Amino acid sequence: MCEGTPSEIGLMTGTLPLLNEDMLMQRWFDRAFRFDMPVPLFPNLFERIAGTPSRVAELAQAVPPALRTRRDGAHWSIHEHVGHLLDLEPLWLGRVDDILSGQPRLRDADLTNRKTHEANHNDQPLDHLLQQFRTARMQLAQRVEHLDAATLARAATHPRLEQPMRVVDLMFFVAEHDDHHLAFIRRLWRSFASG
Numbered sequence: 001m002c003e004g005t006p007s008e009i010g011l012m013t014g015t016l017p018l019l020n021e022d023m024l025m026q027r028w029f030d031r032a033f034r035f036d037m038p039v040p041l042f043p044n045l046f047e048r049i050a051g052t053p054s055r056v057a058e059l060a061q062a063v064p065p066a067l068r069t070r071r072d073g074a075h076w077s078i079h080e081h082v083g084h085l086l087d088l089e090p091l092w093l094g095r096v097d098d099i100l101s102g103q104p105r106l107r108d109a110d111l112t113n114r115k116t117h118e119a120n121h122n123d124q125p126l127d128h129l130l131q132q133f134r135t136a137r138m139q140l141a142q143r144v145e146h147l148d149a150a151t152l153a154r155a156a157t158h159p160r161l162e163q164p165m166r167v168v169d170l171m172f173f174v175a176e177h178d179d180h181h182l183a184f185i186r187r188l189w190r191s192f193a194s195g
Contacts, residue, residue, distance in 0.1 A: 031176075033161060035169035039152050042168050048175040050141045053134035056082060056178075059185055060126060067192045069122040076116070078188055081181045082129045083121030084113065089136035092174050096143055098156050099167050105157045106165060144171060 037045070060068065060078055068078045076084065088109075095106045121129060144152075147167060155164040165173065 033163075033169075033173065033176075035163060035165055035172070037166075037168050037172045039149050039166075039168050042152055042171065045168065045171040045175055046141065046145060049137065049171055049178070050145075052085070052175075052178040052182075053130065053137050055182060056085065056133065056185075057130045059182060059189075060130065063185075063189050063192075065126075067189065068126055070188075070192060072188055072191055075184070075188070077122055078185050079121045079124065079126060079129060080116060081185050081188075082126065082133060083119055083124065084116040085178065085181055086129060086133040086136060087113075087115045087119065088177070089133070089140060092170070093136075093140050093143060095156075095165075095170055096140070096167060099154050099165075099170070100151065103156050105159055108159050111160070140174075 060082055063078055071077045071080075091107070091109055098106045144167060152168045153166050155166040155169070157163065158165040
C-alpha cells in the first residue's frame, strides 16, 4: 500500500498528475533568458536533455488513450506536444552545427510552428511519436556529449533573442523548452481529469 498524500500517491502510481490547475504558465515566447550557465554544469544539462524521451514517455503513456488527442480549446493535444518536441529536433541539431561551423548567427526557427500545426500528430500512434522523438534526441545527445569545454563555450547570435548563445546555453534552452511542454502535458492531463 502507498503511503503519502493523495498527490504523492498519484505521482507514484501514475493516477494523478501533480500541478495546481490554477497555476499560471508563462508563454514560451514571453520567457527571457540569461545565457550565463557555467560550462562545468554541462553534464547536468546533458542528463536533462538525454532523459527527456523517457520523461515524456512516462508522462504521456500514463494519460488514458482517449485523452491523448483531445485539445483544450486552441491548445495542442498531448500528441501534438510530443510531436512538437520531435518537430524541433532538426532545429536544435542544426543550431549546434551552426555554432561549431563558426556561423555568426543561428538559423531561424519557424515562430508560427507551422510544421506542428500541419503534421497531423493526432493521427499518429503515441508509441510511434515517442520512438521518433527518442531517436532524434539521441542524435542530438551524441552530437554534444563529448564536446570539450572550449567547444561548449563557442557561440553564435540567437536570431530572436539577439544575444550570444553558446553550445552550453543552447542545451539549457532545449532543456527548458522540453520542460515547458512536459508541464503543459501535465496541466492538460490535470484539466481533463478534473473536468
